[in-house]
Amino acid sequence: MDREQFRVAAHSAIDEIIDYFDSLPTRRVTPTIQPGYLRPQIPDSPPEEPEDWRTIQADIESKIVPGLTHWQAPNFMAFFPATVSYPSILGELYSAAFTAPAFNWICSPACTELETIVLDWVGKALGLPDCFLSTGETHGGGVIQGTASESIATMMVAARERRLREKALSEGLLEGSQEYEDRIMELRPSLVALASDQAHSSTAKGALIAGTRFRSIPTSLEDNMELTGSALRMALEECEKNNLDPYYITLTFGTTNSCAVDRFQEIKTVLSEKKSWQRIWVHMDAAYAGAALVADEFQPIAKEWSEGVDSFDMNMHKWLLVNFDASCLFVRNRLDLTKALDITPSYLRNPYSELGTVIDYRNWQFSLGRRFRSLKIWFVMRSYGLSGLKAMIRKHIALSDVFTDLVRSRSDLFEIITKPAFCLTVMRVRNPKNSSNTVASLRPKETEHLYALQPDEVSDTLTKSVHEAITTRGEIFITSTVIAGITAIRIVTSNP
Ligand code: PLP
Numbered sequence: 001m002d003r004e005q006f007r008v009a010a011h012s013a014i015d016e017i018i019d020y021f022d023s024l025p026t027r028r029v030t031p032t033i034q035p036g037y038l039r040p041q042i043p044d045s046p047p048e049e050p051e052d053w054r055t056i057q058a059d060i061e062s063k064i065v066p067g068l069t070h071w072q073a074p075n076f077m078a079f080f081p082a083t084v085s086y087p088s089i090l091g092e093l094y095s096a097a098f099t100a101p102a103f104n105w106i107c108s109p110a111c112t113e114l115e116t117i118v119l120d121w122v123g124k125a126l127g128l129p130d131c132f133l134s135t136g137e138t139h140g141g142g143v144i145q146g147t148a149s150e151s152i153a154t155m156m157v158a159a160r161e162r163r164l165r166e167k168a169l170s171e172g173l174l175e176g177s178q179e180y181e182d183r184i185m186e187l188r189p190s191l192v193a194l195a196s197d198q199a200h201s202s203t204a205k206g207a208l209i210a211g212t213r214f215r216s217i218p219t220s221l222e223d224n225m226e227l228t229g230s231a232l233r234m235a236l237e238e239c240e241k242n243n244l245d246p247y248y249i250t251l252t253f254g255t256t257n258s259c260a261v262d263r264f265q266e267i268k269t270v271l272s273e274k275k276s277w278q279r280i281w282v283h284m285d286a287a288y289a290g291a292a293l294v295a296d297e298f299q300p301i302a303k304e305w306s307e308g309v310d311s312f313d314m315n316m317h318k319w320l321l322v323n324f325d326a327s328c329l330f331v332r333n334r335l336d337l338t339k340a341l342d343i344t345p346s347y348l349r350n351p352y353s354e355l356g357t358v359i360d361y362r363n364w365q366f367s368l369g370r371r372f373r374s375l376k377i378w379f380v381m382r383s384y385g386l387s388g389l390k391a392m393i394r395k396h397i398a399l400s401d402v403f404t405d406l407v408r409s410r411s412d413l414f415e416i417i418t419k420p421a422f423c424l425t426v427m428r429v430r431n432p433k434n435s436s437n438t439v440a441s442l443r444p445k446e447t448e449h450l451y452a453l454q455p456d457e458v459s460d461t462l463t464k465s466v467h468e469a470i471t472t473r474g475e476i477f478i479t480s481t482v483i484a485g486i487t488a489i490r491i492v493t494s495n496p
Helices: 003-026 053-067 086-097 109-125 148-170 178-190 202-210 229-241 264-271 289-294 296-306 334-341 351-355 374-409 437-441 445-450 457-473
Strands: 141-145 191-196 213-217 245-252 281-285 311-315 327-331 414-416 424-429 479-483 486-492
Touching: 003 053, 086 374, 109 141, 109 327, 109 374, 141 148, 148 178, 148 191, 148 202, 148 245, 148 281, 148 311, 148 327, 148 334, 178 191, 191 202, 191 229, 202 213, 213 229, 229 245, 229 264, 245 264, 264 281, 264 296, 289 296, 289 311, 289 374, 327 334, 374 414, 374 424, 424 457, 457 479, 457 486
Parallel strands: 191 213, 191 245, 245 281, 281 311
Antiparallel strands: 141 327, 311 327, 414 424, 424 486, 479 486
16 A cells, blocks of 8 residues: 555545444444354455455445444443544554554653653543652652553552562562572462452452462442451451461452442551551552543542552543553552563663663563553543543433433332442342332432342342343343342443
8 A cells, every 4th residue: 555545545444434433323232243253254364466445445344343342332331431532543543653662762752751741641630649640759650551450460560579579678688689589489479469359350360460369358238349448457367367468459449340439548547557568559440430530529539549559540441532442550659660570681771771761661561562552642631621521521420310310210110239330320120029129219319329138039030131131132232240149230321
């Protein structure tokens, strides 16, 4: 493809993308095809001779679109959203054009420098405390990772290394010596990572990758599925009894099941009770709900994290109009991270890195190469402005209020299971014969989450059938889940 062919092809691709977005309200959300639908339509081997763009492009509508689930459709209310916007797509376009695996500053200085600046913008937009900004006193800062899962695994490795280093050094061992290495290997098997039973599965997977144990801490419906200080204390004491060494904990700001928020103040108090607990790495997983922090009314929450949180992560690709992937990870002290991940062979050395005056993001992540992802964040923040992002979040929350009020108005049919939060309503279909219905229908909305619901087979079956009937029709896509043994439907209203 030469420059003129590219010009024509790109215009035509952009036109097709715009038409696709325009068509979304009238499309079925989920596809009707069967598994394996694509193979018979695509040749077994790549073409021997070049094909022209028109032939290639024609396959988008005829072969690819029929197999898409339309995450950007207005009736997509499943999982959490995966937002995208035109400025974000433009960012991807430039990123592809300037492609460079910019692992060191010198590889493409603009790529590194824009990322540092734009993540400071994101941190400020979310009202994060100064300790997470590159300009703060704690040597913190942000880095773009692909996903929240990657961020969690990366933080666990940093936490593991910090814990082991501190222990070995406290025993007077010399870093880098054979005794030091032997001691680190002796200490490793007792390390254990923690999270509530509502934390995303990426924490358990992260422990697998970090090669440590993992324990999940129970939550209850009475506590709205939030991790409490007392549950954490019990888990820590249990670890002590079993000679396990808790080194890391994921706290969730907006769990996947129900958008529960772990009780940070209680947890912070518990972690301050013992010296060994004080150095547990606290990671705040705000993958989805963290986006809400752009709205001023939520920002006092983030201010509480000025002490006691080592890292924070939020996916702009969920609810802030930047397309996948844009997971914004912030650390309080970047040295904790770079000490764990900095391995510098001679071919990666250069005068700028040696001087230590630049950031080399390869030391903030697992892989070496990285994409120019800050462009799309920069374009979105400038195109919408903070006012535009706040307005979007507030509109979605207002829509959610409308929806939950509608559900409450039919309390003869439905029950809300957990406190609705961040545009997520978790509900079930009621068992018409359940005598507790009368009580449930009188629940004041502010305290409905305090009423513990019981698992109920009839309700579970009805809820499953309603969920299935809706998803089979394909006009609306919603997901089901099980919370505290109760089958439930999740409805998310935060899709533009
Ligand atoms: N954490 C939470 C709270 C989530 O809801 C999710 C996914 O929905 C994740 C982590 C994992 O996100 P990712 O796909 O970015 O790894």
